[in-house]
Amino acid sequence: MSRDLDPDLLRCFVAVAETRTLGRAAARIGRTQAAASMQVKKLETLIGQPLLHRGARGVTLTHHGERLLGHARTLLQQHDAALAELTGAGLTGTLRFGCPDDYAAAFLPRILRGFAGRHPQAVVDVVCAPSPRLEERLRRHELDLALVSTADGAEPALRREPLVWVGLRDDEGAAREPLRLALSDPDTLDHRAACERLDAAGVAYRVAYASAGMAGLLAVVRSGQAIAVLTQSAVPPDLRILAPDTRLPALPAVGVRVRTAQPRPGALVAEFVRHLHEVVSSA
Numbered sequence: 001m002s003r004d005l006d007p008d009l010l011r012c013f014v015a016v017a018e019t020r021t022l023g024r025a026a027a028r029i030g031r032t033q034a035a036a037s038m039q040v041k042k043l044e045t046l047i048g049q050p051l052l053h054r055g056a057r058g059v060t061l062t063h064h065g066e067r068l069l070g071h072a073r074t075l076l077q078q079h080d081a082a083l084a085e086l087t088g089a090g091l092t093g094t095l096r097f098g099c100p101d102d103y104a105a106a107f108l109p110r111i112l113r114g115f116a117g118r119h120p121q122a123v124v125d126v127v128c129a130p131s132p133r134l135e136e137r138l139r140r141h142e143l144d145l146a147l148v149s150t151a152d153g154a155e156p157a158l159r160r161e162p163l164v165w166v167g168l169r170d171d172e173g174a175a176r177e178p179l180r181l182a183l184s185d186p187d188t189l190d191h192r193a194a195c196e197r198l199d200a201a202g203v204a205y206r207v208a209y210a211s212a213g214m215a216g217l218l219a220v221v222r223s224g225q226a227i228a229v230l231t232q233s234a235v236p237p238d239l240r241i242l243a244p245d246t247r248l249p250a251l252p253a254v255g256v257r258v259r260t261a262q263p264r265p266g267a268l269v270a271e272f273v274r275h276l277h278e279v280v281s282s283a
Contacts, residue, residue, distance in 0.1 A: 003046065007079050010072040012039035013051065017069050018262060019141050021058045028094075073264050080267035090119035093268045098127045098134035098146030101214035102234035103256065103280075107147075111279050115272060122268060130212055132187045138261045144269050145261065147276065149189050149231075149254040157255030158280045161231040163190055164251060165242035168224045178204035179247065182220040182228045185212050189254050190229040197249040233283070256280060 015025035016036065026036035044051050051065035061069065080091055099108060104126070112124060127137070131148040138146055152160060179198070183191040198205050209220040217228045221239055229251065235241055244250040258276050260269060 005046070005072075005075065007076060009039050009043040009046070010076055012036055013043055013065075014069065014072050014076065014266075016040060016052065016059060017061055017065065020060070024141070070264070073262075073266065077264075077267040077270065090121055091268045091271055092119075092121040093266075094123040094125060095268050095272055096125045096127065096142070096144045097272065098129065098137060098143045098148075100131055100134070100147070100149065101128050102231045103147050104128050105214065105236075106231070106233035107280055107283055110283065111276065114279060115275050118275075119268075119271070124272075128213070130185050130188045132185065133212070135259065138259055141261050143261060144265065145273060146259050147280070148257055148259055150257045151189065152253045152255050154255065155257065157257045158277060159256045159283070160253045161233060161256055162251070162253045163193055163229055164232050164235065165227055165244070165248045166221060166230050166235055166239050167227040167242050168221055169238070169240050171224045175247075178206050180208040180226040181205055182209035182211065182217045182226040183207050184210070184214075184217065190231075193251050194229045197251060201246070201249045203247050203249070 012025065012029055012031070015028045016022060019025045019028065022033050022036050022040075026033045029036065031039070040052060047064065047068065049064040050062050051068060052059045053062060080093075108126070112126075115122070115124065127134070127143060129137070131146075131150075134143065134146040134148055137143045149161070150157060181194060183194060185191060195205075195207075208226050209217070211217050211220070214230070214234065217230075218236065218239070220226050221228050227242065231254065232241070242248055258273055260273065262269075265273070
């Protein structure tokens, strides 16, 4: 038997190690669960050591599996990068990318256009959701990486984005008593900042409309029924930024940061992270 570490076997093993189930790993690499199980068994036979503890709730890595995982990630990253450079065809594979709606509106067209130009064979699956929902999906390994909002100054970020009050042009929505708000999920930074600043200023308000998606919030603002809080880059031209005053206290900024599901991502994810730094920090 050949003693070479076949990249296909390593790719299957890494998928199993990251998802902790054979079913999800098989879906990621485009194989059946039985085929994925066979791939892992071939790798165990090749190495001569068990790599997984198999149980009713999924799999965990053995000591030898933990040792192999770091080597496998490094070898796959080098393999994929070398193949992309030598063939001139760019990286291949599928990448699962999460992005909040406001950053999708501000940055996503340029992100996808630039990456597709360099790596036309790669597939990017985009999921748009509020940052807390994206963080949850990263923890469950349902995403490979995500662009998220973090508290300003809490950690290094690609850029700072001011939060701003947004209303309909020539509308007096900010003068209503109580102030009517259209906000995202309660655990998002924009929702929390709006409520905390209004509470501190003693301004009467109520959350009249709620939507996890920016399209819903913008529809409410365009109806003239409420004002919203957005990142400044995401404000569409038909709406206006409302200047802070005694009834609209100044809002904080947020940090825009990249998070990955794995501390040592593969070549495709690592290249997309590099591309995000290039695009978002200079936008």
